[in-house]
Amino acid sequence: DGGITQSPKYLFRKEGQNVTLSCEQNLNHDAMYWYRQDPGQGLRLIYYSQIVNDFQKGDIAEGYSVSREKKESFPLTVTSAQKNPTAFYLCASSDSPRGPSDEQYFGPGTRLTVT
Amino acid sequence: ILNVEQSPQSLHVQEGDSTNFTCSFPSSNFYALHWYRWETAKSPEALFVMTLNGDEKKKGRISATLNTKEGYSYLYIKGSQPEDSATYLCAPYYGGATNKLIFGTGTLLAVQP
Numbered sequence: 001d002g003g004i005t006q007s008p009k010y011l012f013r014k015e016g017q018n019v020t021l022s023c024e025q026n027l028n029h030d031a032m033y034w035y036r037q038d039p040g041q042g043l044r045l046i047y048y049s050q051i052v053n054d055f056q057k058g059d060i061a062e063g064y065s066v067s068r069e070k071k072e073s074f075p076l077t078v079t080s081a082q083k084n085p086t087a088f089y090l091c092a093s094s095d096s097p098r099g100p101s102d103e104q105y106f107g108p109g110t111r112l113t114v115t
Numbered sequence: 116i117l118n119v120e121q122s123p124q125s126l127h128v129q130e131g132d133s134t135n136f137t138c139s140f141p142s143s144n145f146y147a148l149h150w151y152r153w154e155t156a157k158s159p160e161a162l163f164v165m166t167l168n169g170d171e172k173k174k175g176r177i178s179a180t181l182n183t184k185e186g187y188s189y190l191y192i193k194g195s196q197p198e199d200s201a202t203y204l205c206a207p208y209y210g211g212a213t214n215k216l217i218f219g220t221g222t223l224l225a226v227q228p
Contacts, residue, residue, distance in 0.1 A: 004158070035218075042119065042218035043204070058215070090159070100146035100208040103161035104216070 002027045004107035006091050011112045013078075013085075021076045021110045023091030030096060032074035033104065036060060037088040046089075049074055078112065085114045117141055121205055121219035128195050129227050135191045136222040138205030142186035147208040149216060150179055150190055154201040162190075162203075195226040 004025045013019045025032065031050050035043040045058030049068040063082025068074050074093075078085045090109045094102040120139045128134050138148070147166045153159040163172040168183040176193045192199055202223045206216040 040220060042220045043206075044218075045215055048215070100210065101164050101166055103149060103164055104151075106151075106158040106160070108156075108158050 004091055004093055004105055006089075006107035006110050008110060009108065011110055013112070013114050015114055016080045017114075018077055018079050019085075019112065019114075021078065021089055021091075021112070023074045023076065023107060024072055025074075025091075025093045025105070025107075026072060027093055027095075027105060028071070029093035029105070030071070031094045031102075032068065033092040033094075034058075034064075034066065034074070034076045035090045035092065037090060037109075043090060046076065078114075085112060087112060117207075117209060117213065117217045119205065119207060119217050119219040121203075121222050123222060124220070125223040125225070127225045127227065130196060132195050132226075133191070133193045134195055134224065135189055136203060136224075138188045138190070138207075138219055140186045140188075140205075140207040140217070140219075142183055144209045144211040144213065145183055145186070145207055146210050148181050148183075148188050149206040149208065150188070151204040151206065152201045153204060153221070159204060190222075192224070195224070197226045197228050200224055200226045 007022045033048045034046040047066045049055040065077045091107040092104040094104045150162040151159040163179045165181040170181040179190045181188045202221040204221045206218045
C-alpha cells in the first residue's frame with residue numbers, strides 16, 4: 001500500500017536533547033512537508049522540500065532542522081533550541097512541487113512530549 | 116498574517132441530520148481551496164480541492180461550494196452518519212510571497228447514532 005509512515009507514534013524526551021522524527025513515503029512524490037499542530041491552532045508549516053537535496057523554511061522553522069537526501073525520506077530534527085517542542089507533528093507529501101491544486105497526503109503523526 | 120476562520124468550532128448532530136460549516140479566508144492572492152477530513156487516530160485525507168469562483172464539488176453525501184470573491188467556502192453533509200464524525204479542515208492556497216496552504220483550526224463534527 002502506498003502512503004506515508006511516521007515513527008514513532010509517541011516520543012518522550014528530556015529538555016535539552018535533540019530528537020529526530022522519521023517520515024517516509026512510497027508515493028513517489030517530489031514535495032514533502034512538516035507541520036506542527038498545537039491546541040486551538042491550525043496546522044503550521046515548519047519546513048518543506050520540493051525536491052531531493054533542497055528544502056525551505058516554513059513559518060516556524062526556528063529550532064528545527066531537516067534533510068532530504070532521498071526522495072522517500074524527510075526527517076525532522078527538533079533541537080534543544082526549540083523553545084516549545086511539545087506538540088503533534090504531521091508529515092505530508094504532494095505530487096508536484098507546491099502546485100496550488102495538489103492535494104497533500106498526510107502521515108499518522110508523531111506526538112512529541114519534552115519534559 | 117493570513118487568517119482562515121472556520122465555524123462553528125464544534126458541532127454535535129444526530130444521525131440523519133444534515134449539517135454545514137463555513138470556511139472564511141482572505142481572497143487576495145488566493146489560488147485554491149482545500150478541504151480535508153481528519154478522523155481521530157487517523158491521517159487527514161483530502162476531500163476536495165476547488166479553484167474557481169462558483170465551483171461546487173460532491174463526494175457521496177458531502178458537497179462543497181466556493182466563493183472566491185467574498186472569500187468563503189461551505190461544506191455540506193446530507194444525512195450525517197456516525198462515520199462522518201471527524202475534524203474538517205479547510206486550507207486555502209495562497210500565491211505570491213506566501214506560496215503555501217494556510218490551515219484553519221477546523222470544525223469538529225460529532226454524529227450521535
